[in-house]
Amino acid sequence: MTISEHSGIATAQIHAGYEPQAPFRTVAVPLYQSAAYEFPDYESARRMFALKETGFTYSRTGNPTVAVLERRVAALEGGVAALATATGQSAVAVALLALVRGGQHLVASSRLYGGTVDLLTDTFADFGIEVTFADPDDVGAWAAAVRPETRAFFTETIGNPLGHLHDLPALAGLARGVGVPLVVDNTLATPVLCRPLELGADIVVHSATKFLGGHGTSLAGVVVDGGRFDFSAYPDKWPQLTRPKQRYGGDTLWERHGHGAYLALARSKYLHDLGPSLSPFNAAQILQGLETLxxxxxxxxxxxxxxxxxxxxxxxxxxxxxxxxxxxxxxxxxxxxxxxxxxxxxxxxxxxxxxxxxxxxxxxxxxxxxxxxxxxxxxxxxxxxxxxxxxxxxxxxxxxxxxxxxxxxxxxxxxxxxxxxxxxxxxxxxxxxxxxxxxxxxxxx
Ligand SMILES: Cc1ncc(COP(=O)(O)O)c(C=O)c1O
The missing domain is CATH 3.90.1150.10 (Aspartate Aminotransferase, domain 1)
Known part of the structure; x- marks a missing residue:
């Protein structure tokens, strides 16, 4: 199910992404607390590992309960798909690592959650990723910060801790003009107050630990892809998406997945290799909270x-x-x-x-x-x-x-x-x- 109007949020937060299935037709989303899955046969296992056939192979890269949360948050944000992670912090990290590599550059708001600033200024610096922090009220400063190696803009919808609002249409317009995606942390707004993809953002991230869950029991994060950014228009900027890779049997992710390529990379490389995967139990907790968002x-x-x-x-x-x-x-x-x-x-x-x-x-x-x-x-x-x-x-x-x-x-x-x-x-x-x-x-x- 997808929703296109804001008024559909109350329905999507309860129903999106889940249809009761036989034999039990459980009305609540089942908790599939399993690390792994039995393959029907050897050929299926081979094709799924080669990413030629979809399906769950191991819960580090996907799980049926987690998948409901992914579909539900994608629907709430009006995105095409989502990837759940163990924490909001890892959602921010994975979302950006799929776009920017050592020697490249990001422009980020100067009014961000402190943990994100730690990630961008310390850990990303260790990886050779440079970040320029710009005043979100001064779009000219963002334009001036752009370099040939800039690969993304990053901001929050409502800044933590001062509640500073970011003019997403203005930042999105600039991002489009310079050919980079705008990634927005929508944690404090939630899709109830703002849907960044409708204001021009390309990718949305959440700490679902906060309002999406609402109960303060469970850490979780989500990356939502709006599916609109055309990475193939800039093949030299994103070779990880637009060039053949040995890891994918010599295919390019863009040819295989089109506008799903960005999340395919985030899941098959960063979630797989780094392992910040959401536990099914925590996904079930967040789904429970979401129903009353x-x-x-x-x-x-x-x-x-x-x-x-x-x-x-x-x-x-x-x-x-x-x-x-x-x-x-x-x-x-x-x-x-x-x-x-x-x-x-x-x-x-x-x-x-x-x-x-x-x-x-x-x-x-x-x-x-x-x-x-x-x-x-x-x-x-x-x-x-x-x-x-x-x-x-x-x-x-x-x-x-x-x-x-x-x-x-x-x-x-x-x-x-x-x-x-x-x-x-x-x-x-x-x-x-x-x-x-x-x-x-x-x-x-
Ligand atoms: C705006 C924002 N983004 C990301 C995070 C990180 O999320 P988590 O604590 O789930 O890792 C936080 C945590 O406070 C936050 O406030």
Whole structure:
């Protein structure tokens, strides 16, 4: 099943990619917890290993439960196919490694999740892959960063941790013009709030650990291919897709799979060789969570609206970073591309000395101090000391992260209880603020 309209998401999140099969016709997706599969005969095994015949050979490269998750997320994003991975981190890594190799180059947003920055600046540097970080609000800076060896643009839809929105149509237009795919991490938006492929992106990645699962029990990642980028138009740029390879019996992946070639490479080489495969159990957990995705995202949004309103009016808060804050510079972009809201991960700056951050966090009781987002529970983190601690001070400044910036992931509890918790934790801070009138202007920079 594929969906083409946003209104179909509620149906796709429950049904896409699975039809009950005889003899039992289980209405819930069965959990096929098996490492391997018995081949019907020797010839089938030979052809499947030669990738001449499709089918499951070994769960490192595919599993029937995992495959339902892949089809379901592909449908939710409006893509042609998907590849599930063990984590969001490996989804980002595999998605990019299939496009860019040592000696080549990426342009990436300067406002990314810290773990992705670690991957791009450290591990990719070890592989000889260079990355230029560019301000997502300055498309000219992206154009200036492009080199002959650039092989992809990478960005997030809604940046972690400041909720910064990315103008995907503008970045996609530039990417098309310079002949590289735009890869978008849609973790914080989910396909309920934004479908990047409809805004011009070519490939979407997710940490399904977050809102897609929603329960915080299981790590998972997904790469979705929009199937539109024509790698054959640039055969010299992507020889891994457009030239004969010994690994594929002298065939080219593009000739064999056409627009499915990109994911075929990601699965048959990177998932196969590096092994960041999703366990069937975790796939079943994420599928269970997905069934309520749109309802949860709507409730997250309601709670976020109330928390943002409370924080924006609080004298112990210097700035709230969320596009819903009145006067926010990205209000127009939010209205254009995010009509259902801009997500429930937000940050705010305490009007306090950085030394007071720890005491504020420790006073919170309902908000859990956790290195995660997108859970039913409300979570708090201190990006400068936690998720973004390995960035240089300059990288953090470029991303708008201060030492007093606190990240919240707003959960599904009663908004009044969340506000009460924040209120009691901010109270001592409030009395310590020397001149509350200096902090009345809360619109994010
Ligand atoms: C936007 C984003 N992308 C990717 C990841 C990595 O996902 P995982 O933790 O599932 O490896 C995270 C984790 O926080 C994230 O927030």
């Amino acid at each position: 749109d309802i949860r995202v709507a409730r997250h949004a309601e709670n976020t609206r109330d928390v943002v309103r409370f924080l924006a009016a609080h004298p112990a808060v210097a700035a709230v970073h969320h596009p819903s804050v009145p006067g926010h510079p990205q209000a127009q972009l939010a209205a254009r591309d995010f009509p259902r809201g801009t997500g429930s991960v937000l940050s705010f700056d305490l009007a306090a000395d950085p030394a007071d951050v720890g005491a504020f966090i420790d006073r919170l009781t309902l908000f859990k101090l956790v290195a995660n987002v997108g859970d039913t529970r409300s979570l708090v983190a201190h990006p400068a000391a936690m998720t973004h601690c390995r960035l240089s001070p300059q990288q953090r400044a470029d991303a708008g992260i201060r030492d007093t910036t606190i990240r919240l992931s707003i959960g599904l509890e009663s908004a009044a209880d969340l506000i009460a918790d924040l209120n009691q934790a901010l109270a001592p801070q409030h009395s310590a603020v020397p001149d509350p009138s200096a902090h009345l202007q809360k619109a994010s920079r």
